[in-house]
Amino acid sequence: KGQEKWPKGDEKSWKAALRGVTTESPEISKSIVNHVQTSLARAPYNIDDFGAYQAAALSVRDNLIVNWNSTQLEYSRKSPKRAYYLSLEFLMGRTLSNALLNLGVLDNYSSSLSSLGFSLEDILVQERDAALGNGGLGRLAACYLDSSATQELPVWGYGLRYKYGIFQQLIKADDGTQLEAPDPWLDHQNPWELPRLDVTYEVRFYGNAQRWDEGTGRATWSGGQEVLAVAYDVMIPGYGTKNTNNLRLWESKPKRGFDLQSFNAGNYERSVESSNSAAAITSVLYPNDHTSFGKELRLKQQYFWTAASLADMLRRFKHLEKPISQFAEYNAIQLNDTHPTLAIVELMRILVDEEEVPWDGAWTIVTNTFFFTNHTVLPEALEKWSVPLLEHLLPRHLQIIFDIVSHPAIIRESSLFLQSVEKKFPGDREKLSRLSLIEEGFPKQVRMANLAVVGSRRVNGVAELHSDLVQKNLFPDFVEFYGKSKFGNVTNGITPRRWLDQCNPSLSALITETLKIERNVWLKDLYKLEGLLAHVNDSEFQARWAAVKHQNKERLALFVERQLGIKIDASALFDVQIKRLHEYKRQTLNILGVIHRYLLIKSLKPEERKKVVKKVVFFAGKAAPACTLFKMSTLLPLTIRLIVNVARVINADPDTNQYLSLFFLPDYSVSLAEILIPASDISQHISTAGTEASGTSNMKFCLNGGLLVGTVDGANIEIAEEVGEDNVFFFGHLTPDVEDLRYQHTYHPIPVEEKSPALAHVLNTVSSGIFGGDGVYEPLLNTVRQGDFYILTDDFDSYIRALEMVDEAYSDRTEWIKKSIRTSAKMGKFSSDRAIQDYAQEYWNIESVKL
Amino acid sequence: KGQEKWPKGDEKSWKAALRGVTTESPEISKSIVNHVQTSLARAPYNIDDFGAYQAAALSVRDNLIVNWNSTQLEYSRKSPKRAYYLSLEFLMGRTLSNALLNLGVLDNYSSSLSSLGFSLEDILVQERDAALGNGGLGRLAACYLDSSATQELPVWGYGLRYKYGIFQQLIKADDGTQLEAPDPWLDHQNPWELPRLDVTYEVRFYGNAQRWDEGTGRATWSGGQEVLAVAYDVMIPGYGTKNTNNLRLWESKPKRGFDLQSFNAGNYERSVESSNSAAAITSVLYPNDHTSFGKELRLKQQYFWTAASLADMLRRFKHLEKPISQFAEYNAIQLNDTHPTLAIVELMRILVDEEEVPWDGAWTIVTNTFFFTNHTVLPEALEKWSVPLLEHLLPRHLQIIFDIVSHPAIIRESSLFLQSVEKKFPGDREKLSRLSLIEEGFPKQVRMANLAVVGSRRVNGVAELHSDLVQKNLFPDFVEFYGKSKFGNVTNGITPRRWLDQCNPSLSALITETLKIERNVWLKDLYKLEGLLAHVNDSEFQARWAAVKHQNKERLALFVERQLGIKIDASALFDVQIKRLHEYKRQTLNILGVIHRYLLIKSLKPEERKKVVKKVVFFAGKAAPACTLFKMSTLLPLTIRLIVNVARVINADPDTNQYLSLFFLPDYSVSLAEILIPASDISQHISTAGTEASGTSNMKFCLNGGLLVGTVDGANIEIAEEVGEDNVFFFGHLTPDVEDLRYQHTYHPIPVEEKSPALAHVLNTVSSGIFGGDGVYEPLLNTVRQGDFYILTDDFDSYIRALEMVDEAYSDRTEWIKKSIRTSAKMGKFSSDRAIQDYAQEYWNIESVKL
Incomplete structure (x- = not known):
């Protein structure tokens, strides 16, 4: 538990040496130039735009870290209930401009850079997008992180650090076909992540699961392959607040690296075998999130990620020195689509096998901890995993899944899902089979969406129509079984910081001027935009509104001309x-x-x-x-x-x-x-x-x-x-x-x-x-x-x-x-601020923490 | 060419923001604490010794970088002749204490750390040795770098950045056998290297060498595998001077990384094939330097390293805008043993094939550029490479080697080695065969030592007896052919900074006190030690001398007791x-x-x-x-x-x-x-x-x-x-x-x-x-x-x-x-200062550059 005291040394010496956030121009210049000199180790007189970007990024990163440290310290001190957002994708985009904006130092950095001979605009485009996502689901996760921090909510994201992200798309010149190249986004070092080489967890695959006696439901899982998960932290600054949240991404590493014996014996392939097998897990983001396919590596990703994330949450929870039975009172875990559904099973495994919580108590904790957001009603996009594959890769988890469904001898009936169903709807075999977590067939399949529904406290769709379809078409039997209150809707949102202020600064300025409300007020309360309605018929305002649009169209036209060499008429x-x-x-x-x-x-x-x-x-x-x-x-x-x-x-x-x-x-x-x-x-x-x-x-x-x-x-x-x-x-x-x-x-x-x-x-x-x-x-x-x-x-x-x-x-x-x-x-x-408040209040039951 | 002007921005803003070396205590504390906060991104109140080491190291590194930048700028500005020390090994040991000593800030860092609650002694031992060498040859290279910087000589080292260095030796508890484990020395990031991701060269292997017409000796080498060499710079501070030289280490990287197509098609092995094949080159330091063996990977290492290093020297030379014919007037290259002998051939290739220098002129440049140090007269330790292997891996280089020996049609006879021999010793076929670069047999072998002698301006051994043996036993025919003046001796040396002042501070202090000469004077002029002879019979001095020895024996005894749990009698x-x-x-x-x-x-x-x-x-x-x-x-x-x-x-x-x-x-x-x-x-x-x-x-x-x-x-x-x-x-x-x-x-x-x-x-x-x-x-x-x-x-x-x-x-x-x-x-x-001055004056003909 975080305590602000110095276990060593002279507290005064420490305090005198501590730094704060750099916000003023002379210090900003100094910080940038110092990074040129030391972090980049380059001679100042031959810095190009990319070097200036790197130095500015490192300088801004220093500021983020100071706020990040204070925030995490405060969270530790106050021990609020926390929420964790588990998403296989976080489509973050660029960070520098967003960080400058959220820290409120954009203008001062801009003028410092200008005195050093660089234009902020030219520098911002040097940054390579963090492409840890491929579509709306991933960008939504990024917007929610921004809003969580802005709303000062103690929310962390958990994801994977894909070495190559999603692919880079090239269009072949001769016939217009798409080519996919790896996206080497980490090639030039990434200033926005903090490697936490001391935060690692071992994750097991394969091996054997040996049940204890039938009365406990416990088992011992051993053998197989062990892989190391190493944490990388990405700082998520809130807008207009010091609160800076965390996105923790996991990288896979071999537990034992290079095999020197094989190397010395001349077998290089073998000497790197375990390295490769481990590294494969977080190499690539699968380019599609809307289909279930039977690839072991994808399943490995899902388990690797959920296991490391849960181990990390458990460690943090244990610092609170509360009984494990209170886990759900301190932790809410949001499942972004079915990808992290194995977390439900993994938490059961930890509680039952390691924490020795009785099965029923464990199930109560689990079903109070998780929340599930469904993202699709397309039948072909509902994830299923074959039973034999699960049995091979995660033998213990398959046991637990079967036990959740219906274990004949374990403990009280109330926690056995199918028995409860049979009791409520006696004799309705079709309903039983629709509700089951297991789909019959060759091979049998585990229905991850059903598992997610059964293991979660609440389930939601992402727009009203969709949430309606979720209840009426996708899970009608579950609605009947659990009642309507388990199901809800949170219409998606977007962060107005990136998607208005940052990408359209002229419009943002016009709005501020027109509304006569401080920018940092309406950007945090987007309903204030309604004030524009009073100006709809003001022809001067109309003209300025149109001028901003035209200016943005010309910016795009210029971009296309530079990219493709074709002129565009911005009046079209x-x-x-x-x-x-x-x-x-x-x-x-x-x-x-x-x-x-x-x-x-x-x-x-x-x-x-x-x-x-x-x-x-x-x-x-x-x-x-x-x-x-x-x-x-x-x-x-x-x-x-x-x-x-x-x-x-x-x-x-x-x-x-x-x-x-x-x-x-x-x-x-x-x-x-x-x-x-x-x-x-x-x-x-x-x-x-x-x-x-x-x-x-x-x-x-x-x-x-x-x-x-x-x-x-x-x-x-x-x-x-x-x-x-x-x-x-x-x-x-x-x-x-x-x-x-x-x-x-x-x-x-x-x-x-x-x-x-x-x-x-x-x-x-x-x-x-x-x-x-x-x-x-x-x-x-x-x-x-x-x-x-x-x-x-x-x-x-x-x-x-x-x-x-x-x-x-x-x-x-x-x-x-x-x-x-x-x-x-x-x-x-x-606004994603509204959406995240919906989650915080109606689902996670968490409160903001003021620094 | 480096010019101190600001191509962009306001020079005053830059100058006001530039930092110098941090030498005083309050600034040192600030620098250390700031690194804790930002570079480590850790909360100051829970830093352990390892964290303190990292922060102190980063703070010292900043100082080294400032001096490194000034030094390189000055070298660029003055364009002196430079020497390059090519060694497959640099056994550097720990850096922090050496850097503190050489920068003259040891006491101030010690007191800053102490006010922060850490003892310098405990922190120094947190550092993992850089084990980029396995024996004397590698440690010699490290001492020479220290002396070069101390003597303010423009010398760079070139080596390989082995990911796992030499193996870690474990002794099996039950039977006392040696076990070898990979040394993961880079696992916790290495503050002492500066990655230069923008300094890369392509290195080719395999492929085809197509000769042009017979009159020029030129050829085109194409196809095969291309691998990227990425530079990492290790700063080498001189003692008591701002001069800070560079050791540039190459890491191998695939030119094209991850193969996404293969990955998408489900073939992970194949998708990382080229990555692995490239990464293998700089994975491991071969644990033996005293034997020739037919391993392709070792030959790949040698070529990879020499090719990247030469490309880098060429690029630097071209900035001088001098004619290529003056290359040897600006560059001396020392071959530390035969490992880098391919550099001779590679420079010929670059000059003849790429720079279009006529064969004879190229040979003149080459033989004025290189110097060769022999390190062994053990016959089994003389490197040879089989002709078929060379032909496969480096087809163009084999052509050049044969051309150096005796190409029937190329150009003037004077540069054809065997023809010249035959002219001097007509009819002596045995001599011809002993002098040849090619050893007959199945397969034929290229004698790297002979190639090194033929391609170098001067050849030396490393002690008087050894240099004598080199001339009398190893290369008598070459001595006869070239004359004695091509052969010399430079007795090895060691740096008294690490090997007295750093490892034995009490003795160093006693010497300073006794000699009544400033430490930084006698450590740079070690002959001053002779002054101790005047005190040999001073019984108080004897007692203090003995006391220092005893204290060092007790330090060792304590170390062994901690390591092995056995008490040792320090009076033995x-x-x-x-x-x-x-x-x-x-x-x-x-x-x-x-x-x-x-x-x-x-x-x-x-x-x-x-x-x-x-x-x-x-x-x-x-x-x-x-x-x-x-x-x-x-x-x-x-x-x-x-x-x-x-x-x-x-x-x-x-x-x-x-x-x-x-x-x-x-x-x-x-x-x-x-x-x-x-x-x-x-x-x-x-x-x-x-x-x-x-x-x-x-x-x-x-x-x-x-x-x-x-x-x-x-x-x-x-x-x-x-x-x-x-x-x-x-x-x-x-x-x-x-x-x-x-x-x-x-x-x-x-x-x-x-x-x-x-x-x-x-x-x-x-x-x-x-x-x-x-x-x-x-x-x-x-x-x-x-x-x-x-x-x-x-x-x-x-x-x-x-x-x-x-x-x-x-x-x-x-x-x-x-x-x-x-x-x-x-x-x-x-003292290695004496040795390096021998090289500078008698071999390389370079002069010191004052900052």
Whole structure:
């Protein structure tokens, strides 16, 4: 337990030598220059922008550490209940600008750097994104960490330190296909992590689990492979507070390194075998989070991470010197999707086997500790692990899972799940089988979502519609069994610090000026944005609002020109779709819509064309590699290829290219999003209804005054509720229709020519080869022509109509700006501060700790 | 070229922010505490000794960096001729105490640490030795770096950054055998190196070498494997000067890292294949430097290192904007033994193939650039590489080697080695074959020593006797061909900073007081020690001299007690042999002598025993592993086993253990030597005459007032010349006798019983099993009984007599102390400052650069 006393030496000497946060310019310059001299060991006179970035980063890091130390000391001293956010992904993006902003030292660092000859802007772009995530789930985790710290809540994140993160996306010049390269993001040392070489845990795999006698449920697990988990801490500064939370990432290391004997005997391969096998665990972030696949390494990752994290929490809890029975009173653990579900089993193992807590008591602790957030209702995305694989890799955990289901001899019946079910619904065998954690079949599978529900205190979805579907479609039997109160909703949120103030400083300044409220007030209480509604009709304000948007569009245009060498007309309507490539997200619908527009413009006479709303369409996103372990999504890279090749044709067509152009920006990242989002006039969120749990980029676009083209899905619905349906361009079939349409596609198919002649024309044009490819796109086109699982044929015409309405609305520029202002003004609900307070109060029951 | 101007920003802002060296106590405390807070990111109140070491080290490192930067800037500005010391080993030992000493801030750091509650002494021992070497050759390199910096000479070292260094030696408790474990010296980050991730070079292996036309000698080398060399800089502070030189170590890295495609396809092994293959190069220091073996990896190390180092020198040279023809006027490259001989070929390759210098001109540059130090005349230790292996791994280099020998069509004859020989000695085919770089046989072999002689400007041995043998026995034909002036001698030296002032501060203080000369004067001019001769008969001085020795013996006794749990009588005579285990170094002779002494004491009556001089014998040293690639030295671990088991018996024998005890101290290191050397009364340097090139530990012992038991070999001879033969206990046959004795052993063997009954008795006693082992020692004993290549049977009796004379001399304690003082006083010649000045003036032709 932390006590501020000096066990050694003279307290005065220590205190006189301690440093605080550096906030003023002369000290900032000194700190930067000193890092140039010592940490970089470089001669000051030949520092380039990257060196200046490194030195500035190290200087800012020093400040973060001071606050981090004070925060952790205070947490130790006050021993509040803590919450832990377990997520396989944390898509952090860049840190320097965020840290400067949150520490409130942005201007002073900027001027120090300027006196040293560097522009902050040039320096910020030197930082490589931390790509420890691949999509919304990971970025959500990052926003929640930011809000937790800002709200002064004692929350830590736990994740993995992937050596290569997610892959780097390259687009092959000759044919537009996606290439995946490893992302060497740690190559130039990472100033934002603190290696904790003394914080390590041993994690076991394989081996044997020997049960004790039947009365206790205990067992001894031994043998197998032992791997070391080493902690790396990433500091998470709150905005406008000293509170600085922690994200602890685990790296895998061999327990015994290099095998010198094998080396000396000439067998180098063997000498590094155990090193490699251990290092493999945290090498790579699997590029897809929406599919279950039977790969041992992924399961190893999940267990490695949950075991190390729990061991760490246990150690911290033990410093409190409280009885283990009070564990859940001091710890809440949030499971971000099913990836960390093994934590439920691991905590049971620790409590029963190591802490010698009786089974029932252990189960009570466990089910009071965990909370589970579901992120998808797509059946194919529900994680399952085969029983034989679990038995091989984690024999003890499989025993515990079976015991949770129904152990014939162990202890009181109340904690045996299936027995309780049978008691409540006698004789309903189908219900029993639906509720079971084990799915029958060859091989049997463990249903991780069911396990997560059974082992958690509460379960939530991430938007109202989605939480509804979770209860009605995914877990109706559990709702019936446990009652409604176990299930809830926390609509996702985004941090307005990164997604407004940092990425759109001009807009932030305009808002502050207009609201006449300090920036650090409204950025922490986003509902204050409603004050903008009073200014909607102020034409000067409208003009400034529009000017900011235009400036952001020019920034994007310049970025694209530098990247791709093509000039863009910033007066055109900017239409953006950026997210992971996925069938259900329907990038294909968008590109087919672009082709439709192109053909239309092409068919017009030159005078008619002049009436067309000029438009620039942007795509960005990574596709799970075509050739992977997981045998899926082979057609997603084909979608990218189609986009790239359509772009090539239409950008080069002198008849049309002043009215329509198209760009695929490679290697989508948080930093790229920060340039695209403030520049959008409309953005597309066009998932098949009922498939996108929430979406968070929709919130980011709207917060920056972009309007939304979307289906009635996920958080689009709540955004429309807030901003009013007349400010959103909705289209497409609703969730309840989707199942019927799919039934129709399979059993009573209607040819696309009949259903949507416009779409048929587009498909045939692609087949005709005007975008090249020599028939290569046929498999992709055929998913639309036949089966059409994602109902593109059903939605296409209404999609095109929605885009026409966008054109119309955009033509009345003043009305458009008003829509834009109204949209931003009503985004208060979508701050991740609100979301994290929901979790803190309704789920974790934790309170903020003032420093 | 370095110019002190600020290409960017405001020069005043920079200058105001620059830091200097921290020398005063309040700033030192601040610097240490700040490193605790930020670099370690730890709460100050729970820092342990290791944390305090890390923080102090980082604080000292900052100071070193400031001086390092100024030094390198000055070197760049003045563009002096530079020397580069290429050594596969740099046995640096610990850095912190040396850095404090050289920076002159030892006392102030000590008092700052003390006010923070730490004792410097406890903190210094937290540091893990940098074990980038395995014996004298590597430690010599480290002493030379220290002297180069102290003498303000522009010298850089180049070596490899072995991830695991040399192995860690463990002694198995049950039977005393040596176990080898990897030395994870980099596990807790190394504050003493500066990673230079931006200084990298590509190094090629394998591939094809395509000759151009025959007239130029040029070729194109392409394909194969490319590996990246990354620089790590180790700062080398001079003593009492700001000059801080550089030791640049190369780490191998894959050019393309992780293979994501293979990983995604489920083949993890393959995905890390190229990483592993690259990382292997700098994984391990081969535990033996005295044997040629056909291991590709070792050859890869040699080329990797020389190629990266030369590329780095070339880049530096090009900044001078001088014509390439002046390369040798600005660069001298010292080859420390034959390991870096490929540098000769690589420089030819760069000049001819890349710089397009004509062959003759290139050869002139090369042969003016390189200098070669030979370290051994043992025939089995002369490096050779098989032609097929070279052809496979370095096809272009093999072409160049053949061209150097005798290319039929290339250019002027003068640079074709064998043609020139033939011209000088027409018809002498045997001479031609002895001089050739290629040894005939199956397969043919390249003689690296011959290549080094041919490609170097001058060649030297490391002690007078050895340099003589080099000329007379090893390279007589080369001497005849080139003339005597190409060959010279530089007797090795040691740095008195580490090997007196640092390891024996009490003696250093006594010397300063007695000489009445500032410490920093005599430590830089060691001949000043002669002043002690005036005090030899001063009985108060004698007493203080003896007291210092006794205090050092007690320090060692305490160390051993803590390590092995056995008390030692510090009033006994301390007898030390510490060095790599090797047959020619004859640790076996020593242990057989110990057994002889034990048997003798055992045979005495209790009253007689009381007259015996009490003695404690210490051994330490690592043996090349018994089971290795190199198929040699299988009996060396057996010698260790014998020592350990003899120790077990005699230390437990109540009849004798107050008169004789014996210790094998495991895991010999520089730091262990620093405790042992100041505590020795006598030390043993008992190599078979003509086998030990120089030895440097003999100098260290004598500098600390220890006397020498030794053969007439290596630097023992010159030490005796300096201190007088009456102060050295010489024994054994002389070099010219050895060949005759070996002939006799083979063709006219005399049984050991006849030659030395005493030795026969010892051998038989071991065979009898009183030291256990169940016959396990027979192979070792048989090397003495039969063949006896290292002439133990011939030297044993005179060895025993020498030890008896030691006993006798030790009994007259006053006379002994005088001998001790006289010995120290005459060690001026053996300062590495003298040696490095020899190299600077007689070989490299470089001058000191004042800051």
